[in-house]
Amino acid sequence: MNNPEIEPGLQPAQTLRVQEVAVYRGPHLYSRTKMVRIQLDLGRVEQYPTNLLPGFVDALLKHVPGLREHGCSYGEPGGLVLRMEEGTWLGHVAEHVAIELQNMAGAGVARGKTRSVTNMPGVYNVMFEYENEDVGLLAGRFALELVNFLLPIELQGLAGADMIAPSPLALFAMPEALRVLRAMHSEIAFGPTTASIVREAEARSIPWRRLDNSSLVQLGYGKHIKRIRASCSSLTSEIAAEIASDKELTNRLLIEAGLPAPLGTVVSSAEVAVEAARTLGLPVVIKPVDGNHGRGVNICLSTQSEVEWGFEQARAHSSQVLVEQQFVGGDHRILVIGGRLV
Structure with a gap:
C-alpha cells in the first residue's frame, strides 16, 4: 500500500525501535496481572496514527480477524476497530495483536494497556497479559513484526526485536509465526x-x-x-x-528471593558455552543442569579449550548444560534428621 503524504525517497534505516523489555511475574506498578512490557519508540510513525495509513486496518483484520471482537475502551466487540478507524497509535495496536496472537495459539489472555512515556515524545510502554512467559514474549515480537510488515514500505523498519525474544523464523510470515506459537503453547500447556x-x-x-x-x-x-x-x-x-535437583531453577529462585547466587545460563553447544563464559567472566563453572554427586561438574575453567572440554564433560550427564560464574568459598553439606541438624 502507498501513502501519498509520505515524502518519496525517505527510507530510514529503522522506524520502530524496541528500547526496553520487562516481564512482570507478580503485582507491579501497572497492574496486578502478570504482564510483558515493551518500551517502543515509534520514530517517524508517531506522525502516522492508523487513520492516516490507508488500507492498514483492513489488512490487519485480514491477518488477525479476532481483533474485531476486542472491545478496547468502548467495552464492547468492535471497539478496537472503531478506535483504529478514528485513529490510534501503533503501540496500542501492537498491544492488542500480541494478546490476540496468544489467544489464537490457545492461551486465554485479555488485559493490556499502552501508555506514553513522560518526557519522551513518541515512546510508549506497550503492556499485555501473558499465560506462559515464553509464548507471551514471542507473541510480542511477532506482533511488532506484523505491524511493521503492514506499514507502507517507506515507513518499514524494526530494530531491537531480539531484545524481546529470538525468532525461529528466518523471515517473518504470519502463517509460520502462528504455527510456531501454537506448537510452543501445545508443548508447554x-x-x-x-x-x-x-x-x-x-x-x-x-x-x-x-x-x-x-x-x-x-x-x-x-x-x-x-x-x-x-x-x-x-x-x-x-x-x-x-x-x-534442577540447578538452573534453583539459582533463579534464589536470585528472585534476593539471596546471593551465581549468574548462569543454559547452553546447547560448546560454541555457545564459550560465548556465555566470556559474557559472565572467566573463570567459570560448568555443570549438568540436573546432575548430582558432582558428576560432570568442573571448576576454574579459564580458556576456550577448557570451557569446550567442560561442556562435553557436563553433556555426558545431561542434555542441558549450565555455565555459571565461579564463586570461591567453603562447601558445606548438612544432614537434618527429625528436625535436628546431626
Missing part, C-alpha cells in the same frame, strides 16, 4: 490436573505463576506462597527435592 488447580485458584482470586516449562506452579505471594507440581504440593518435601 498444563496437564489436566495442574490446569484444573490453576483454574480453581483463579476462581478464588488466588494469584499464580508458572515457575518452569513443566508443571511447577506457585500460588500466592510472600509468606503465603504454596507450590504445586501436578497433584503434589509443598506441604511435603517432594517439590523442594525436585527443585534442588
